[in-house]
Amino acid sequence: MEKLTSTSSVVQMVDIWSIFALAIIVLLVTKYLMNGTLSPPGPWGLPFIGHLLFLGKDHAKQFQRYREEFGDVYQLRLGVWPTVIISGYHTVKKVLSEQSDSFAARPAFNSFKFINKMRGLTFSYFDQRYLLHRKIASTVLKEYSSRMEEIMQEEANRIVSDFLNENGRPFNPNKVVTEATGSIIYQFCYGKGENIREDKDFLELLENHKNFKEMAKAANPTDVLPWTQIFFQEKVRKFHKFIRKAQHSRAEKFQDILETFDPKHMRHAVDGIISTSIRYGLEDEPNEVGLTKQDVFTLTGDFFGGGFDNTSTTLCWLLLYMAEYPVVQATIQREIDNVIGQKGIILLEDREKMPFTEATIFETMRLSGVVPLGLPHCATEDVLVNRYIIKKGTLVFFNHYSVGHDKEWGDPFEFRPERFLDSGGKLMREKTESVLAFSIGRRRCPGETLARNELFLLFATVLCKCDISKPEHENYDFEGNFSLTYSPKPYNIYVCSKEN
Ligand code: HEM
Incomplete structure (x- = not known):
């Protein structure tokens, strides 16, 4: 009798589950038939925290693994944020070029709100206010980027002399390169300066950028699960202190500049901002x-x-690849010698005549995936992507790492700059446009021209004057440290003058 009762309760349970499962299937099928849309698929997550614990140290690579299972558009939950990850060259390019406005906001993360209450450019909502702000930024960047050649050349020469001053000892180039790119953007904003590397504000800025990157990286726990701030109080306090200090020193500098502002004598980007x-x-x-x-x-x-950090990170990758691939390095040096001859100085106008050097920069950006997940986006409306509905307010990441490592590159994990050149050695535009390191659409990087000029001049000047090699017994790791950027793990190179 007891056995019968337990059998019938099992049957009842099975019935309940069958009805429940059937109801879900009917619901999904009806929803699909009614409007042809579905929620994106995705892995199971934990209550409250979602998938945070499953992302490991390197979110971009974990997202890439999920992509293999769930496709180019899938969803997960990062803390309190319903999140969609969009991957693959074709899908990312299509969505960001055809539906850019639907993804042009930034999420209202605590850290973003702290930076100018989301009224700045980078961390802001998407509205008419943003569009005018962006227009002003692009005007200033366009006008003053073209005035930077001489400063870039000076900084390139400074890198060369700092490298050669190592007198044949193996060293990590990171500090020298970061100071140079930092100094360029500092002079871009505030004008030509002699002792930038002794300026307290400048040094503090470089020092604190690491903490800023940690806060701005994808799925920073204090952003997606605000209550975790109690576990990271020191980090959050440091971040707030840095932002406040940076805002204070900026306000002081603006005050000084406003007092001497003369529209007939424009000196730097800050003058450009005031005049615009x-x-x-x-x-x-x-x-x-x-x-x-x-x-x-x-x-x-x-x-x-x-x-400055994205640019210095890219340069650090370039130097690492040059030490690992001496044949590529020698090809670039031959190209440089052919183009500049006895001139001894590289100009921006030489870039067109140096396709292999350019191809190497593109290949390095593709393979290293400098900004692997870009910056976070937020859906501004309900929107369909590949027949999946993405709800307004969803946190969205575009996996730029996946774009650079798509199977369509043929051998995505090989370092092969020639992939960007046609049989006549010319750069193939459709290939270089597939790299998307600067993203595309409304939020695409407005500093691309400045960055590309800088990368070319600094990199080509170094190779024009130096030979770079790998120290004996040094094993390079090409995986990179995941944060807002992928930066190379600390490494050493050996540099000697090319004349020797
Ligand atoms: C190799 C160098 C660089 C790389 C790889 C890079 C890449 C990127 C990426 C991927 C984004 C996010 C785009 C998105 O949200 O979809 C971005 C945004 C941005 N970048 Fe760059 N960037 C570089 C250099 C620069 C430079 C030199 C500047 C400035 C002067 C700059 C200023 C900005 C700004 C202001 C944004 C935010 C734009 C917005 O939200 O409207 N970047 N960059």
Whole structure:
């Protein structure tokens, strides 16, 4: 009798589960038939924290593994944020070029809100205010990037002399390279300076950038699970202190510059920002789209935030690849010698005549995946991607690492700059445009021209004057440390003068 009762309760349970499963299937099928859309698939996560514990140290690579199982568009949960990951060259390019506005906001993370209350450029909502802000930033960047050649050449020469001063000892080039790219963006903003490397504000900026990167990286726990701040109080406190200090020193600098501002004698990007804000009639009170003069004055923070670490990281990768691939290095040096001859100095206009050097820069950006997940986006409306619905307010990451490592590259894990050249040795535009290191669409990097000029001039000048090699017994690791950027693990190179 007892056995019968337990059998019937098992049958009842099975019935309940069958009805439940059937109901879910009916619901999904009806939903699909009604509008042809579905929620994106995705892995199972834990209650409250979602998938945070499953991402490991390297989120971009874990996202790539999920992609193999769930496809180019899948969902997961990062703490309190429903999240969608979009991967693969074709899908990322299609979505960011055809549906860019639907993904053009940034999520209202705590750390982003702390930076200018989301009224700056990089960490802001997407609205008319943002569009005007971006227009002003692009105007200033365009105008002042073209004035940077001489400063870049000086910084390139400084790298060469610092490298050669190592007198044949193996050394890590990171510090020298970071100071050079930092100095370039500093002079871009505040004008030509002699003793940048002794400027307290400048040094502090370089020092604190690491902490900033940790806070701005994908799935920073204090952003996606705000209550975890109690476990990371020191980190959050340091971040707040750094942002406040940077804002304070920026305000002081702006005050000084405003006092000597002369529209007939424009000196640097800050002058450009002031003059553009006058041209657009910006005041302390918000204008018709909600933009204020103070909002626009925060632009130097965006230029620093985006303007030196990505570039120095790319250069560090380039030097590492040159030490590992001496044949590629020698090919670039031959190209440089052929183009500049006895001139001894590299100009930006030489770039067109140096396709192999350019190809090497593209290949390095592709393979190293410098900004693996870009910056986080947020859906501005309900939107369909590959027949999956992505709800307004969803946190969205575009996996740039996956774009550079797509099977369509043929041998995505090989370092082969020639892949960007046609049989006549010319750069193939459709190939270089597939790298997407600067992203595309509304939020694409506005500093691309400055960055590409800088990468070319610094890299080509170093190879024009130096030979780079790998110290004996040194084993290079090409995996990179995951943060907001993939930076190479600490490594040493050996540099000697090319004349020797
Ligand atoms: C190799 C160098 C660089 C790389 C790989 C790079 C890459 C990127 C990427 C992937 C984004 C995010 C795009 C998105 O959200 O979809 C971005 C945004 C941004 N970058 Fe760059 N960047 C570089 C250099 C620079 C430089 C030199 C500057 C400035 C002066 C700069 C300023 C910015 C700004 C302000 C944003 C935010 C744009 C916005 O949200 O509207 N970047 N960059």
